[in-house]
Amino acid sequence: KQEVTQIPAALSVPEGENLVLNCSFTDSAIYNLQWFRQDPGKGLTSLLLIQSSQREQTSGRLNASLDKSSGRSTLYIAASQPGDSATYLCVVLPMRFGAGTRLTVKP
């Protein structure tokens, strides 16, 4: 059974810092991996989708990497801003969510 782990569970950084969120999974036979953002009490906003044949995807200040053989993905956020404060969820497709990393960016 696929298990998805996200480390750290919570992270607090000053504005402007670059940071990395980690996601690991136990079964490398995945289809794709998707990173989402969840604001408190809100829905899930898709940030990046990495297909299983890809190694990374970029969108603005976000870069996500995927290493299937080691069962790892990272989400890199450059020049963090207070508006980046949210919970970031890694989803290994099909259908397994990590518990998330709660990010706080302090002004």
Add this chain to the structure above:
Amino acid sequence: EPEVTQTPSHQVTQMGQEVILRCVPISNHLYFYWYRQILGQKVEFLVSFYNNEISEKSEIFDDQFSVERPDGSNFTLKIRSTKLEDSAMYFCASSTTGFSNYGYTFGSGTRLTVV
């Protein structure tokens, strides 16, 4: 940009009552899903639906739950006799293909409170 729409955004119901949560997936998507998130916990998979039938379901999705696509646009989750522990945020998602070559699109959720 196309959206998945969920209604209502918040529903309060008494224990033992039936509730129906509604979702309108993106129009050209073929696969539909329900997830739930109990406050402070992980998002959990409930069920996936394709071609008018359930394609996969989790151990959470027991006999009190059912899903339906009553027409060409709506996708519903019914909970027959709600329990206090059914209180959660329920998310609907859709995708163009199974296991999502293009990823999931989620709705903004329905917060269900059972009292």
